Amino acid sequence: MAKTNPAFMSGVPELVVLRLLASKEMYGYELVAAIKVVSAEAISLAEGVIYSSLHSLESKGMLRCRQIQSAGRTRYYYRATAKGKKRLQELLNEWDRVSGGINAIIGDSYA
Amino acid sequence: MAKTNPAFMSGVPELVVLRLLASKEMYGYELVAAIKVVSAEAISLAEGVIYSSLHSLESKGMLRCRQIQSAGRTRYYYRATAKGKKRLQELLNEWDRVSGGINAIIGDSYA
DNA sequence: GAATATACATATTAGTTATAGGTATGACAA
DNA sequence: TTGTCATACCTATAACTAATATGTATATTC
Numbered sequence: 001m002a003k004t005n006p007a008f009m010s011g012v013p014e015l016v017v018l019r020l021l022a023s024k025e026m027y028g029y030e031l032v033a034a035i036k037v038v039s040a041e042a043i044s045l046a047e048g049v050i051y052s053s054l055h056s057l058e059s060k061g062m063l064r065c066r067q068i069q070s071a072g073r074t075r076y077y078y079r080a081t082a083k084g085k086k087r088l089q090e091l092l093n094e095w096d097r098v099s100g101g102i103n104a105i106i107g108d109s110y111a
Numbered sequence: 112m113a114k115t116n117p118a119f120m121s122g123v124p125e126l127v128v129l130r131l132l133a134s135k136e137m138y139g140y141e142l143v144a145a146i147k148v149v150s151a152e153a154i155s156l157a158e159g160v161i162y163s164s165l166h167s168l169e170s171k172g173m174l175r176c177r178q179i180q181s182a183g184r185t186r187y188y189y190r191a192t193a194k195g196k197k198r199l200q201e202l203l204n205e206w207d208r209v210s211g212g213i214n215a216i217i218g219d220s221y222a
Numbered sequence: 223g224a225a226t227a228t229a230c231a232t233a234t235t236a237g238t239t240a241t242a243g244g245t246a247t248g249a250c251a252a
Numbered sequence: 253t254t255g256t257c258a259t260a261c262c263t264a265t266a267a268c269t270a271a272t273a274t275g276t277a278t279a280t281t282c
Contacts (some may be wrong), residue, residue: 004236007270009120029260042212099154115267116238140229
């Protein structure tokens with residue numbers, strides 16, 4: 001059976017996670033808040049989405065994780081690996097291409 | 112059971128279809144080609160996606176359809192209704208909001 | 223008369239993401 | 253000291269969209 005391609009606008013949570021973790025090491029809970037803040041509330045991804053995404057990306061070698069104890073509490077800090085940054089670049093290219101296409105359609109009166 | 116919200120970047124095919132049919136009456140096959148052309152091949156939605164979308168939007172009163180005979184062949188021309196245009200406006204707002212949020216994250220070094 | 227382009231249709235599959243749970247600690251207030 | 257709230261993590265399931273496969277039929281072109 002031929003494998004179905006992902007929906008053409010999906011993968012955005014992956015893009016967002018990789019983008020932020022390429023710049024700054026963060027732990028999950030912090031990342032959830034950062035997405036809201038940086039996007040000015042435009043994007044809100046629940047913890048469930050982010051934690052699954054982090055585990056999945058780590059298992060694919062896109063992220064590396066280290067445990068840090070802080071005030072008796074354990075935090076798992078993630079950052080993008082070289083592989084993750086390469087994947088990020090692909091996703092950024094995809095985003096440019098597709099969002100450009102959508103903007104072209106939106107802008108075009110086709111009159 | 113609580114209804115799940117659609118994925119935050121979904122609804123783009125709907126946006127594209129409504130946008131084009133708000134400007135110009137078209138039949139399905141023509142629409143499929145128009146999407147490719149106007150987006151410079153960045154977006155390619157298969158016939159299956161477009162025809163289902165057309166039927167679904169029509170059933171919701173977002174599109175109106177009329178049958179036209181052309182060279183012994185039947186074509187179903189669609190255009191956006193007032194309701195469809197209202198929905199389009201919502202989707203355009205959503206697109207601006209969400210794509211803006213993504214661009215903010217992409218652009219922000221968070222350094 | 224065979225192949226290709228046009229034109230429409232829909233059921234199924236696949237994949238992502240949303241949601242709904244769950245555990246556990248620290249801080250602060252009543 | 254008890255209760256509540258914020259922090260911090262985790263996972264299984266549900267829901268939804270869109271991709272794919274597949275089908276019909278006519279017109280055109282070679």
